[in-house]
Amino acid sequence: MPAPMAAVIAATRFGFAPKPGELATIAGDPRGWVAAQLNRRSDFSPTGLSPGPEMVAAMLAARRDKEERPELKERLKATYLAELDARMRAAILGDAPVLERLTQFWSNHFTVSGMRPFVRGVTGAFEREAIRPHVTGRFLEMLMAVTAHPGMLLYLDNAQSFGPDSIAGRRQSKGLNENLGRELLELHTLGVDGGYTQADVEALARILTGWTVAPLRDWRPGTFRFFQQIHEPGDKVLLGRTYHNGGIDEGEAALRDLAAHPATARHIATQFARHFIADTPPADSVERIARVFRDTGGDLKQVTLAVLREEAVWREPFAKVRTPTELLISAYRVVGTKPEPGLAFMALKKLDQPPFLAPSPAGWPDVASAWVSPESVVRRTEWCQTFAERLADVPDPVDVMASAYGEALPEEVQRAVRHAPDKRAGLALLIASPQFQRR
Amino acid sequence: MATRRDVLKLLGGAACACATASLPSAAFADIPSSRRLVVVLQRGAMDGLAAVAPLGDPDYAPLRGNLALKPPGEANGGLALTKDFALHPSLAAIQPYYGKGELLVVHATGNGYQTRSHFDAQDMMESGLSAKRGITDGWLNRALAPLQKGKDRLGLAVGGATPLILRGAVPVASYEPAGFHKAAPGFVDAVAQLYAGDKLLGPALQEGLKAQSFSDGVLAASMPGGDAMKGAGGFGPKAFKPLCEAAGKLLAAEDGPRIAAMDMGGWDTHVAQGAEPGRLAANFEGFAQGLDALAQSLGEAWRDTVVVSMTEFGRTVRVNGTNGTDHGTASLMFVLGGAVKGGRIAGDWPGLRELQENRDLRVATDSRGVMKAILRDHLGLDGQYLASRVFPDTGAIKPMGGLLRA
Numbered sequence: 001m002p003a004p005m006a007a008v009i010a011a012t013r014f015g016f017a018p019k020p021g022e023l024a025t026i027a028g029d030p031r032g033w034v035a036a037q038l039n040r041r042s043d044f045s046p047t048g049l050s051p052g053p054e055m056v057a058a059m060l061a062a063r064r065d066k067e068e069r070p071e072l073k074e075r076l077k078a079t080y081l082a083e084l085d086a087r088m089r090a091a092i093l094g095d096a097p098v099l100e101r102l103t104q105f106w107s108n109h110f111t112v113s114g115m116r117p118f119v120r121g122v123t124g125a126f127e128r129e130a131i132r133p134h135v136t137g138r139f140l141e142m143l144m145a146v147t148a149h150p151g152m153l154l155y156l157d158n159a160q161s162f163g164p165d166s167i168a169g170r171r172q173s174k175g176l177n178e179n180l181g182r183e184l185l186e187l188h189t190l191g192v193d194g195g196y197t198q199a200d201v202e203a204l205a206r207i208l209t210g211w212t213v214a215p216l217r218d219w220r221p222g223t224f225r226f227f228q229q230i231h232e233p234g235d236k237v238l239l240g241r242t243y244h245n246g247g248i249d250e251g252e253a254a255l256r257d258l259a260a261h262p263a264t265a266r267h268i269a270t271q272f273a274r275h276f277i278a279d280t281p282p283a284d285s286v287e288r289i290a291r292v293f294r295d296t297g298g299d300l301k302q303v304t305l306a307v308l309r310e311e312a313v314w315r316e317p318f319a320k321v322r323t324p325t326e327l328l329i330s331a332y333r334v335v336g337t338k339p340e341p342g343l344a345f346m347a348l349k350k351l352d353q354p355p356f357l358a359p360s361p362a363g364w365p366d367v368a369s370a371w372v373s374p375e376s377v378v379r380r381t382e383w384c385q386t387f388a389e390r391l392a393d394v395p396d397p398v399d400v401m402a403s404a405y406g407e408a409l410p411e412e413v414q415r416a417v418r419h420a421p422d423k424r425a426g427l428a429l430l431i432a433s434p435q436f437q438r439r
Numbered sequence: 440m441a442t443r444r445d446v447l448k449l450l451g452g453a454a455c456a457c458a459t460a461s462l463p464s465a466a467f468a469d470i471p472s473s474r475r476l477v478v479v480l481q482r483g484a485m486d487g488l489a490a491v492a493p494l495g496d497p498d499y500a501p502l503r504g505n506l507a508l509k510p511p512g513e514a515n516g517g518l519a520l521t522k523d524f525a526l527h528p529s530l531a532a533i534q535p536y537y538g539k540g541e542l543l544v545v546h547a548t549g550n551g552y553q554t555r556s557h558f559d560a561q562d563m564m565e566s567g568l569s570a571k572r573g574i575t576d577g578w579l580n581r582a583l584a585p586l587q588k589g590k591d592r593l594g595l596a597v598g599g600a601t602p603l604i605l606r607g608a609v610p611v612a613s614y615e616p617a618g619f620h621k622a623a624p625g626f627v628d629a630v631a632q633l634y635a636g637d638k639l640l641g642p643a644l645q646e647g648l649k650a651q652s653f654s655d656g657v658l659a660a661s662m663p664g665g666d667a668m669k670g671a672g673g674f675g676p677k678a679f680k681p682l683c684e685a686a687g688k689l690l691a692a693e694d695g696p697r698i699a700a701m702d703m704g705g706w707d708t709h710v711a712q713g714a715e716p717g718r719l720a721a722n723f724e725g726f727a728q729g730l731d732a733l734a735q736s737l738g739e740a741w742r743d744t745v746v747v748s749m750t751e752f753g754r755t756v757r758v759n760g761t762n763g764t765d766h767g768t769a770s771l772m773f774v775l776g777g778a779v780k781g782g783r784i785a786g787d788w789p790g791l792r793e794l795q796e797n798r799d800l801r802v803a804t805d806s807r808g809v810m811k812a813i814l815r816d817h818l819g820l821d822g823q824y825l826a827s828r829v830f831p832d833t834g835a836i837k838p839m840g841g842l843l844r845a
Binding site: 391394396426 | 482483484557558561600601621622623625626627629630632633634637639640643644645646647648649650651704706707
């Protein structure tokens with residue numbers, strides 16, 4: 001393996017790609033660099049971004065008053081671009097790329113997608129408020145923050161879920177919506193093979209009734225609110241355990257138990273291993289990571305460090321195909337410039353991964369087969385050329401290659417880049433190379 | 440791919456707004472008769488010996504072998520310019536301008552440096568310096584400095600990012616088509632080569648390209664004007680024409696920009712260059728049709744226009760092992776426009792008997808002499824400024840005489 005390969009793996013698999021000069025600082029101790037990243041302060045700046053509840057309140061207002069709608073439309077667009085820009089800035093120009101990757105990984109795990117228009121204004125805020133603070137913290141804390149976030153409660157309909165026998169449910173003859181209950185089990189915690197039944201889905205939905213969003217007339221509209229009068233009364237049985245008649249404490253206890261469930265450890269370990277090792281990760285790696293999850297009570301910093309210890313990570317360079325988002329961030333990161341958010345959005349839309357707009361609560365797929373099709377590879381190739389053609393200041397591609405990979409690329413790629421007809425073509429070839437298409 | 444509508448929208452909307460909206464006509468009062476200059480950068484090293492073939496040179500046909508252009512009159516033969524020189528048949532779209540006395544060929548030109556690296560040579564061609572050290576701006580931007588009055592933008596970068604030649608202290612406008620577009624064939628080939636051993640990406644790319652060419656064929660056949668707009672804003676040879684049309688309209692506007700730079704790639708023909716037809720022929724065709732479109736869309740303003748092409752170096756005289764040509768030395772410049780005293784071939788012909796390093800056409804005319812003449816006689820720049828600031832330390836290179844109509 002060429003000398004800097006471990007550094008390349010550290011930079012690309014755990015971060016996005018080395019920014020100019022970064023590879024040299026990683027090369028001395030690639031594992032140590034990743035580990036140290038977990039203790040860094042994030043350099044993400046939320047300056048100028050609206051809190052989630054404020055956006056939710058604005059959307060509630062527009063739902064009530066027609067006159068508010070044109071203004072909201074403008075605000076949603078501006079918010080989307082500002083959120084995207086802040087996220088891109090940290091990922092492309094920042095010094096804590098591992099924290100940024102973890103943020104995007106968990107944000108995808110707990111997807112809130114603007115494909116449902118009603119949450120369009122709050123997807124970025126959700127990531128900032130419910131995901132970011134917890135990526136090196138405890139899984140349970142993230143799960144709590146996510147489940148209580150107005151973005152998630154609206155996205156998966158829990159805000160409108162009424163206990164059928166609750167006071168408000170009976171008065172308004174409204175009933176249960178089990179959307180959040182199901183996705184919590186299937187996607188967020190146990191996994192689809194986690195051994196739960198339809199009765200468990202309904203039980204969790206009942207447990208979570210009353211977890212909703214404060215209405216406009218509330219003193220703090222758009223924030224999380226538990227309303228006892230829509231909470232389903234009575235005991236509930238989830239996964240064989242009885243949750244006695246109570247209030248918000250039922251949900252808190254259920255989330256605690258779900259976070260500690262062995263199936264959750266295995267589910268998270270599988271997703272982590274798939275993200276950081278290979279589309280089909282080795283079973284023993286998954287087992288070891290799951291054990292750390294269990295033994296540390298879901299300490300996500302320890303779980304990330306466990307991945308780092310897996311030999312399989314370091315054995316196989318370029319094992320993962322970059323998603324369009326990873327490709328775009330990495331391409332800009334290696335040249336050290338950030339695109340305008342509108343340009344980034346247009347590019348990612350054409351590459352089928354518009355930010356904050358995943359097609360379903362399952363988020364974006366994390367395997368190559370989802371991203372490599374004949375049409376998509378042609379479009380990726382086109383984008384590589386467009387990217388290089390549009391750069392205001394085009395660096396020497398030979399320098400970029402050296403600072404991003406040292407000597408780690410195959411000779412044929414190095415030769416193609418060196419002999420390209422102009423700098424932009426050379427840079428485009430580097431970005432299009434099979435190695436840059438992967439991480 | 441941009442549709443016709445996208446392009447029109449752009450012309451009428453954002454692009455025009457950024458390029459022209461804030462330019463009062465008074466900004467041009469000091470420029471001699473509102474003259475226009477367009478510099479076309481042919482990146483990748485255009486083969487000057489293929490563009491304008493020295494058929495009268497006895498060494499040409501033997502040295503060029505199967506890439507030699509056939510004489511005028513034969514099938515796919517060259518288009519006679521003089522008794523010794525013929526234009527490549529795929530450049531037919533600019534031949535009429537030669538007949539009208541509006542096209543001048545300056546053969547055997549070079550840019551004053553010895554390097555066969557595209558990156559270095561393009562940097563120097565655009566910076567106007569003779570060493571790679573300390574490049575921060577381009578010579579066309581420095582030429583703008585005395586012309587630029589106030590904060591309104593006289594310079595225009597056409598198609599994407601501002602090239603080095605136009606970068607510098609003087610702010611310039613830019614026009615770029617929306618979206619992102621079909622990749623250039625040369626680039627696709629290079630990528631395909633890198634993917635050849637890749638079991639995942641290789642077959643996907645091949646399959647995708649096949650599907651793309653199929654749908655292009657269908658669209659071109661079924662949509663009126665579909666073929667004309669195909670590749671608008673893209674990177675292949677057909678992408679040049681829509682850019683030229685846009686540039687012409689912007690430059691023609693009364694309060695529009697006056698001095699533009701644009702790129703056309705695809706000239707690095709190491710492989711399967713072809714005499715006629717071939718990849719180089721397709722590029723020539725796109726180039727010539729683009730220049731013709733530029734002239735058309737400039738309308739009346741064509742009278743006051745000079746278009747000049749330049750490339751970073753030429754190509755080897757002999758054919759290489761893959762039916763192409765490698766990096767050489769001298770190439771040529773096309774000087775085109777209503778303000779040009781054309782209909783002839785300018786500059787000395789160094790001949791092919793003695794070659795540079797026994798492989799390349801030697802340089803007879805320094806391109807900076809051509810540019811100095813245009814900047815002085817067409818735009819009224821001071822000779823001293825040209826020799827010290829625009830092309831520093833080039834006092835010895837005199838502006839080439841008689842390029843323009845009096």
